[in-house]
Amino acid sequence: MVSIAVYVEDDADYFRLVKEAFAERAPDIDVVDWAAALRAPDRIDYALVWIPPIGDLARLSALRAVFSLSAGVDHIVARDPDWPAHLPLIRMAGEETGRLMADYLLWACISVIRGARGWALQQNERVWKRTVVTRSTSDCVVGIMGLGQLGRYAAGHLSRCGFVVQGWSRSPKVIEGVRTFDGAAGLEPFLAGTDILICLLPNTPETRNIINARVLRALRPGGAFINVGRGEHVVESDLLSALDDGVLSAAVLDVFQHEPLPVTSPLWVHPSVIVTPHIASQASVCARVDYLIGCIRRLQRGERPEQVFDISRGY
Numbered sequence: 001m002v003s004i005a006v007y008v009e010d011d012a013d014y015f016r017l018v019k020e021a022f023a024e025r026a027p028d029i030d031v032v033d034w035a036a037a038l039r040a041p042d043r044i045d046y047a048l049v050w051i052p053p054i055g056d057l058a059r060l061s062a063l064r065a066v067f068s069l070s071a072g073v074d075h076i077v078a079r080d081p082d083w084p085a086h087l088p089l090i091r092m093a094g095e096e097t098g099r100l101m102a103d104y105l106l107w108a109c110i111s112v113i114r115g116a117r118g119w120a121l122q123q124n125e126r127v128w129k130r131t132v133v134t135r136s137t138s139d140c141v142v143g144i145m146g147l148g149q150l151g152r153y154a155a156g157h158l159s160r161c162g163f164v165v166q167g168w169s170r171s172p173k174v175i176e177g178v179r180t181f182d183g184a185a186g187l188e189p190f191l192a193g194t195d196i197l198i199c200l201l202p203n204t205p206e207t208r209n210i211i212n213a214r215v216l217r218a219l220r221p222g223g224a225f226i227n228v229g230r231g232e233h234v235v236e237s238d239l240l241s242a243l244d245d246g247v248l249s250a251a252v253l254d255v256f257q258h259e260p261l262p263v264t265s266p267l268w269v270h271p272s273v274i275v276t277p278h279i280a281s282q283a284s285v286c287a288r289v290d291y292l293i294g295c296i297r298r299l300q301r302g303e304r305p306e307q308v309f310d311i312s313r314g315y
Contacts, residue, residue: 002296003030005037005044005060008069009051014285018048021289029296046296051075058082065299067292068092071150071281072230073309074203089309090295093149096287101150101200102157104280105226108252109163109196112224113140117250117274137162141220143194145210146201146229147173147180148315149307150281154200166190170206191218199229202315213238217247224250228280231257236267243272254280 004022008014019031034056037044041060049057050069057066057080065088068076073091076083083089111117113135122129142158144151147169159165159177166179168190173180181190191197197219201207211234216225225248227234236257242248252274253267259278267273283291295305309315 001028001030002045002300003032003037003043004046004048004067004292004296005032005034007034007047007049007052007056011050017285018289021286022293025286025289026293026296029293046299048292049076052080054080055082057084060084063087065090065295067295068309069288071097071307072203074230077309077311078203085311088299088305090305091307091309092283092288092291093307094283094287094291096283097281097291098150098153100283101228101281102154104228104254104276105154105198106158106161108226108274109140109142109158109198110137111252111274112196112226112250113137115250117272121271138164140164140195141166141193142196142198143168143190144198144200145169146199147175148200148202151200154198166193187215188218191215193220194223195220196224196226198226199233201229201233203230203232204314206314208232209235211235211239213242216242219248222246222249224248224252226252226254228254231255231259240266240270243270248272250274252276254278 006015006018015033022029022031032044038056038059042062044060044062045064046067047057047060047063048067048069063084067090069092071091071093073089076089114133115131118131141164144155144165144167147167151167152175155165155167155175155178167173167175168181168186170182172182199211216238239251243251250272254276255278261267261275267275298305
């Protein structure tokens with residue numbers, strides 16, 4: 001029997017939910033709690049983790065692959081110097097993850113163009129003020145930085161919903177209905193034509209602090225910013241200055257350098273900012289388990305899953 005060990009920091013119930021979902025869908029895969037796995041490290045084939053204890057993955061001597069509970073892998077590679085880098089490290093993905101991210105971004109973009117943050121403030125103050133907004137999706141160019149699986153899915157979804165969509169990535173990409181830019185030479189023209197900038201980049205040394213004053217000022221006048229990438233992408237002081245100075249009209253932020261976002265952060269109360277608690281694409285347990293089962297079946301056949309972390313590229 002194939003076995004998978006599960007560790008999710010600060011969520012004891014998650015193991016039970018994962019075990020139940022595997023039992024229903026793939027009873028031939030044994031789901032093992034972390035303590036039991038460490039007692040029998042030579043019997044564990046796979047590991048599903050979120051912020052695993054440093055050094056634990058290296059103790060599982062029979063591992064064939066490691067699965068990240070999220071699309072990001074920083075909680076493994078940036079924290080644990082002993083993680084088994086010779087093994088496939090597979091990012092969480094799947095159809096539901098893509099749909100949820102695309103829906104979140106559609107909501108965020110429409111919230112920006114209709115001024116939803118202002119309505120919320122008026123509601124809090126019980127103020128009835130009818131501010132007419134005539135801007136629509138077809139008047140707005142959305143620029144997506146990062147055209148991996150989630151970025152491509154979101155680009156298609158936003159385009160079908162009426163937005164003009166363009167994208168930027170490190171290497172050339174071709175997406176139907178989406179104008180694409182790439183590399184350092186493509187960044188400036190990409191930004192110059194963007195009304196709403198979406199960050200969906202991986203977290204690498206090259207992308208950290210990429211959202212800075214220069215980038216924000218390069219957007220169209222009154223631009224907006226949506227971050228569903230990583231908090232490390234943003235120079236927060238530059239973002240706040242751009243909002244205060246009117247360079248940006250709005251921001252929707254789902255990820256932050258420090259999570260949970262400290263109660264002292266000015267982002268909580270900024271009149272032009274919507275804060276969400278890192279929930280843009282949190283797929284259901286069942287959807288995640290379906291994805292894991294598919295990956296495990298491919299690995300068992302000697303095939304390589306799609307979402308394997310490339311250590312040379314950093315994502």
